Amino acid sequence: MRVIFFLLASIIWNQQVPCTLAKDSTPDDYLAMADESLGRGLNEKAIGLYEKGISALGENESLLTVMSLETNMASALSAVGRNEESIKSYRKAILAYKAKIDEIDDPETVSHANDIASTASFYMGMVYQDMSEPQKAVDAYGYTYVLDPKHWASLANLASVLHDQMKLHDDALDAYNKAYEILTQTEYEPTDPPEEANPILSQIQYRIGLCLSHNLDRKCALSDDPDMKPVSCKEMATHAFSLAVQFDDRNESAKHMLATITADATMKRASNEYVKNLFDEYAQNFEHSLVEELGYTGYEKLRRGFDRALGDKIEPFSLVVDAGCGTGLVGEQFRNVSSYLIGVDLSQAILDEAEKMRPGLYDERIAADVMDVFRQRKPISLIVAADSYIYFGDLQPLFEAMVEGLADNGVAAFTLENVDAESEETLTETKPDWRWQLTASGRFAHRKDYVESIATDVGLEVMYNEVMDGFRHEHGKSVRGNMFIVKKVMNEAEL
Template sequence: MSSDPSIGGTPPCALIEALFQRGYDRLYAADPTGAAAAFARALAVDPGHGEAWAALADASSDSGAESTDDCCVAEKHCAMARAYGHAVTLDPRSWMWRLGWAEALRRCGEITTAVALFAELAMERPDSAQVRLGNARALSAAGHAEAALAEYREAVALRPDDPEAALELADALTASGDALAAVELLQPLSRRLPDDPTLHHAIGLAWIALREPEKALTALRRARDLDPDDTLGGAAAILALEAGEGSDLSAAYVRALFDRYADRFDRDLLGKLGYAAPELLKAAVDRLGASAGLRVLDLGCGTGLAGVSFRPLAGFLAGVDLSPRMVDKARERALYDRLSVGDVVAALDEAAETWDLLVAADVLVYLGDLAPVFQAAAKALVVGGRFAATVERAADGEGSFALGPTRRYAHAEGYVRAMAEAAGLTVRLMESCTPRREKGVGVPGLLFIVER
């Protein structure tokens, strides 16, 4: 007798049972596509079968896992969300199905709905580390950093030996300016799990944030030894630190920070941080009278937000940034005539008397000593060329510049003027501004335009 469950005359309950068995056999055989097909056939027999919808969602979560195409991945998560949604409609009592639904919605970009579902689940199942971790991710995606941090802490408290939850909490701590807490969280876990390269890598990045290059190198080298294919991308940071970077806010730290931040950079910066530096700079340049057709270099271009503002003035627009992933995001905008990965001073040193306008929107906050960038700008500008930038403002009585708790430098107005004068540049404009917010409060800033 044939074992094919599709054979005619098979009772519906037996057919569904046989299809379920085939589906789970395919899942165990690492064939999620075959499993999804079996579960879909079960649903063709009984569309009101909640468990079949949930099983189809589980199979969809694994199908196409190897794809790197963002559209394919997003569609996979949206298919999961639809399947879980059907299951929950049929049986809203299953909190595991609701958890799967909320997670799938988060992954396919339905953040507001996901946050609401996770909030309900967290009220019902406060003892579930899986729920608290999912809630933290949703809150983070929605821009609620402090609430997300609290949920990450709950997830780690419920599951203290889970590297995934600890790593995400450490990342959130470092982003909040508390890299020391990230180190203190991860070091005991790395001793319990000494062969996990992700823990040593994350500890290394946290030490970089704390300007402890030797400690960072020790941790990153350990991660490299455990990850010889460099899947974590630590090689560049090791090379930078071995070359002597790290006494300041090192290039290694800035590169690692923004590579991790690239995917959510625009949403966070324009949303919760109220980032306005590009528009403020463009308005200031216009006030001084700017013609079109300029050769413009966007220093620390990030994802290209300043490129959006300055493209109308540019006959040729170039951008440079330390973070390869940020440059990839900028390239997607199709605004720039040339993009490169590298240091801003090195980019300025490449060609003398080349640029009509240099733009640095919220970039100099990652540099303490501004003398090298002013000197390089003076050489890179044509006669009459201008350098327009924002910095965070320090009081003149507090020294030339200071590193704040958010790991960003603030510079005194007197210091900025002195650096411009020393480089032979004339200050055409210097005024207070608010380039962004921190925790809902405007950050005191300075906007300046200097001219060769």
């Protein structure tokens, strides 16, 4: 949870913080002392002082004091993980605003109260988002925007919830576009403008591109003008990803998606930063989305294929590496044949989620590039990788790293995606030597013959291959793939 301290009350009145609190201390005295403690990170002390300030409130207390005490206490509560109580305090600040604002004539006080209410609502949305309460987060962010139409961050966060958690891609697109418009217009100063606008604008354009990429086959309107002819959503997504890269050429995720939808054949693998960012953002909802929403069964199929390839009597493998382990779906399948099991993933967030969901499954968890781990932890007796090699196009460097890391007669079991049957037929006719293709999902699809050829070239024997149809779904369509079980072949010089 991102915690942002809101210390408006002391700023409004330029209060002097009292050294000590007297018996007749006012709510404003408690507020000033609590704000100082909050600013120094003394959250529990701040909470106690805010509570005393609230207890000391009189019937005709200043609205700004009431709202500031509740809002600032809510920030302190969220900082120590007391989210439910934090929500109650934010709500009290907003209810106080709604009850009293129409009775106030002073424009400056109205403006300050409005600022506190919009900020309380914004932070409340962040807490709801952290609590995985998407509809309540949407309502809170929406109310922030009603109170403050210049509040670009509320729109950006609103869009994030709509896209990532509620799958309302068109609504998210509208919110992202409004946030972008606020930050790029020149008529007024946005609320809390970023110190460096370009990285933020890059992220917003990247997210706009993701919204447009939800269905690249449809047409998208360029504006609300009914006379303007729609264009391909793919064309608009390409433009958005291009803008994202122009705003910040360090945006690896935007570069990756731009390459994806423009079919950049020169791209040989997804960057580590892209994959890490993808799964850092995806960590908490990863398994539910993969298994429940996409119908993913690759991890189960891989174990069944492994058993068919090696027979009924499988001795435990001394060192097993689960490459791109995610939350442990695959590791769980292979735990009973692993004396020592290492889970490797680029995303520390998803490794933490694996430990939370399956405590003690892995003997060791490593946040690193799988190729580095293969070389560092050799000799490895078994490598398993379900749906993780799909972020490599050119498999040769990966397979060479596997061979280097595997013990003699070591085994690797992995899955890869393929293009759909119609696309494979077209590719075979138009480009007979095709090897891999970066698909609209941002993952690589591999030709079966290419995989087998590279395996043989680097010294891997294909023990077993199985075509997997429908092992996951994408936008309602079945995804094809292949499973491979390979073994490191000892060269003649070693025999």
